[in-house]
Amino acid sequence: MTLIAAPAEPPVFSLRNLTVDFRHGEGFVRALHGIDLDLRRGETLGIVGESGCGKSITWLAALGLLRGGAKVGGSAKVMGQELVHASDRTLSSVRGGRVAMIFQDPSSSLNPVHKIGKQLLESLRLHRGLTGAAARAEAVRLLDRVGISNAAQRMREYAHEMSGGMNQRIMIAMALAGEPDVLIADEATTALDTTIQAQVLALLQEIQKDTGSALVIISHDLGVVAEMTDRVAVMYCGRVIETGNRDEIFDNPQHPYTRGLMAAVPDLTGPRQRLVAIPGTVPAPDRLPPGCFFSPRCEYASPQCTAAPIPMLSIGSSLIHRVACVRLDAISQGVAS
């Protein structure tokens, strides 16, 4: 898989200065501070960060799935089509069609009172216009594809009759029903047991290879992201603070937060040593510091960090590896403030 698509090819999904504000008491509080991301055909993009960093909100906002008190700004384009403030009709045709999303908890994403088959046939009818025997045959093919044995019989069963791993496979089959160009997996394997998670991850990889769709893996698990993706974006408090090719991010992390995140995870091999914990906690979205949001927890912070918004800087000669940090020189020299 190529890491850098030919520049001529436009991205399938493109976010520009995407912002989200949530109603908070009298006013609004900003949860997403201008996200710029491009996703190309056949590429796997990993989004990592801790809870509340906006990794899910980014995609929910782009697909118009935030309701009520959320105000979305900026631009989100799928194959050139603008989604922000698009009509419900446009959004419905894109969701499940060009873009499909898989969530963490499959048993609550499936309707408990309808049979699996009925739910699959519904998405085939809506997005592909298939009905009758053709739809039925396609549904069986999809279930086979995601590794559910005895598919014809499974169509007549309900979600509660299956295990969590099976339900997630069914969610993937439903996501594939619309033949999407972009598949977004939001913590899709987090609730699954380790051995089942490995099965589902292998399935997602296989499907992507077959269909050539773009895949977004949203996860708090650095291991999952390292194994699955080509490119990674690290988020903190509603901003992308570092982005680059997978190897650049994992072998040569630059942002103090990315470094901290990697050092904080215990490993299965190597010497057992004290973990390097990031001090403090993630600030509340209505109490963010000026400038770099990570500065209060950063050992390299200087007055420069809170003086002005931090731009994304390229690292070395890399076209893709970019970091929002003004203290990289100090960090490379190991000078703590």
Added chain:
Amino acid sequence: MTLLEVDNISRHYKLPPAGFRGEARNLRAVDGVSFSISKGETLGLVGESGCGKSTTGRLVLGHIPRSGGTVTFNGRVVGTKRDAQWREMRRHLQMVYQDPLGALDRRWSIANQIGEPLDIHQKSMPKAERAERVAGLMADVGLRPDLAQRFPHELSGGQRQRVVIARALALEPELIVFDEPVSALDVSVQAQMLNLLDDLRARTSFASLFISHDLKVVRHISDRVAVMYLGEIVEQGPSETIFRAPQHPYTKALAAAIPSARRSDKTERTLLSGAPPNPVNKPSGCTFHPRCPMAMPVCAQVKPTMTIDGLHGVACHLVSGGNTNSVVTP
């Protein structure tokens, strides 16, 4: 010196028949589990959801009645009757759960919750001494003094878990059962909490049973590890042995299934097929045989016994066949 001796404990649940007729079914959630924990030692208990690891933790403390087997703590039997002896023993045995908000009383201030065990077990303690002790505990777990009069909803997840740990430490217990204590926490907070547990262990030298599904966390914190599958321990031994040279095919698959951020750790992984079967209808023989890539005819018929080599025990026919090296990663 052995602090806790768990001998062949089990917990069976009677279920109604599947249909209108037929026999009552028996769910064997925990089936013949044995292990011991020495003073100051940490035993990690790993396994996938539903394998009975949490039930084992509650059986050890006598929170739920056992269907069989015995637990001895410091030479005395841990009963399951809520009598005076059980209550007296409570002060030496504490528990920390996964969800701190559920374990705390929302209407009580932090200081009161941390001090509650003292009110129950050390009624004669003067008020001033109690306040001093609570402040000391808060400092031990890294809670700022100004949080004392706050309520659980005002704290972050990590801070709440610190409160629960402080409360568990209040009576200076000899054994703490941790049930997924860091699973609900974010990566950076999880690291803070693991470091805190390391520090507290070094200082107060309590022993612990550390229950988790996360092998990385268990490896980090445990001296010894026991691996559970469908209510039984399939392998146990020193932490480094279990993770460097696992013998049971299930342990191997479990370790191989964990995605790693380390690029150099890439190994060909064995994907286990299927999911753990329903514990109501456990497979015959070795309970793992339907998913085992190495299964032999004997595995479906005869239940393997624990083969013990020094500190390392494995319940697998491949190992009990005599040649421990015969288990190779397929």
